[in-house]
Amino acid sequence: MPHLPQVSREVRLAVATGGLPEPDHFVVAEVPVPAPGEGQVLVRNRFFHVFAALRTLIGGSVRDAPFPPLRPGDTLFGAAVGEVVSAPADSGVRPGDLVSHWLGWREYAVVPEGGFTPLGDALPDPAAHLSQGGLAYTALTRDAEVRPGDTVLVTGAAGAVGSLAGQIARLLGAGRVIGSTGSAEKAGRLVSELGYDAAVVRGGEPIGEQLAKAAPDGIDVLLDNVGGEQLQAAVAAARPGARFVLVGALSGQMAPEGTGGTAPVELDTYRLILRRLSIRAFQGADERTRSQWAGLFGGWLRSGAITFPHVRVTGIENAPRALYDTMRGRHFGTVIVEL
Known part of the structure; x- marks a missing residue:
């Protein structure tokens, strides 16, 4: 030794x-x-x-x-x-x-x-x-099944998961990628550095109104790191057959009061039924997607396709x-x- x-x-x-x-x-x-x-x-x-x-x-x-x-x-x-x-x-x-x-x-x-x-x-x-790209890759491919042309919303897009998720969604063929974040400065970076088409900002104009402008035709996929009002807005913007995958609950975890152990949200059940919306909880990476990700990530980093x-x-x-x-x-x- x-x-x-x-x-x-x-x-x-x-x-x-x-x-x-x-x-x-x-x-x-x-x-x-x-x-x-x-x-x-x-x-x-x-x-x-x-x-x-x-x-x-x-x-x-x-x-x-x-x-x-x-x-x-x-x-x-x-x-x-x-x-x-x-x-x-x-x-x-x-x-x-x-x-x-x-x-x-x-x-x-x-x-x-x-x-x-x-x-x-x-x-x-x-x-x-x-x-955390492997997590994002698994959520987008296995759980949300991103398809070419999809409009994808990533909440908490400037975090460890979201900053990779938007880039991965684009490489998987998404037609439009939208992120949410907590400041105008971060929103600008999502668009200028990470290839997001648009970003909505928490704390200003209501998230639902911003999302309606950023995705006027609705969204097909949600990768949700936040929950709360952002999940509510995504449900309202969902296209028929939209696929949601819940990865995190930062709205509760980062609440100034309490223990960060709950993240309650009220959703419109009629909207879920009428839009045939599916919501899945992320179940963790599996060996197949983990092995796929390592090779893909290394290649994308070396080619400059991803940062x-x-x-x-x-x-x-x-x-x-x-x-x-x-x-x-x-x-x-x-x-x-x-x-």
């Missing part, structure tokens, strides 16, 4: 919070570099993903959620890309190999065999393995502020902490 520092740093929840957490609700703790046990791999993390949905776990999680709630003293977690420091001979990886895993928010992680994915050279930038919008924040000590800013919609694309 190469020479290692004695201390590793990790981000922990310091206090339980009501409402959106602040940077001082977290602490960057110093701990001994963990020692791997039998069947474990020691990884030095290089990047980890900062994602707004942590708010729900900090607030206590919700029933049937796939991840446990975070309690004071717990270390945060999330997708990470790291370099193997040491590994058992039969683990399939060697020191220096890059792997992805779910023990981010720390400088060093001990990962059990089976808890990591070896990363080859499919992508030109290792940080791009933290993109990976992201913000890199350097240093684990700046991770709590990065989460704070992400939850308040201050960043564009995927937010990554680089170690």
Whole structure:
């Protein structure tokens, strides 16, 4: 094993919070570099993903959620890309190999065999393995079944999922792609940088009125990261046979009050029936679409057919502020902490 520092740093929840957490609700703790046990791999993390949905776990999680709630003293977690420091001979990886895993928010992680994915050279930038494009690709191809000529609406279009979803929809043959976001500045970037045909902005003219102008003939597909009034507006704009896939619920998760564990919305059932509208909840990626995505994404990145919008924040000590800013919609694309 190469020479290692004695201390590793990790981000922990310091206090339980009501409402959106602040940077001082977290602490960057110093701990001994963990020692791997039998069947474990020691990884030095290089990047980890900062994602707004942590708010729900900090607030206590919700029933049937796939991840446990975070309690004071717990270390945060999330997708990470790291370099193997040491590994058992039969683990399939060697020191220096890059792997992805779910023990981010720390400088060093001990990962059990089976808890990591070896990363080859499919992508030109290792940080791009933290993109949420695979999620968007699966939702658009398997769940929403985008077809050539479709008009596609992506809510939360400037976030980690949405900033890839619009580009992917276009590459899949969508005829018109519309995004929603929280500011005029982001709306402009969606159109000028990511190829959206139009963008609607939360907080100004009613979303429904903006959407009626942006998609006068209605929409065929919705990839919904938000819920709330934006989902209501999409139902009102749906064409016959429209396909909706629900990926996130940021309207509830990012609410200033409460725990972020509910996202109620009232929908017009008659509209759903008369328009023969289908609504599906995203069920996660499967092996088939995951393998398809890796090859497609690498090829598209190298050819320039797609970009990976992201913000890199350097240093684990700046991770709590990065989460704070992400939850308040201050960043564009995927937010990554680089170690």
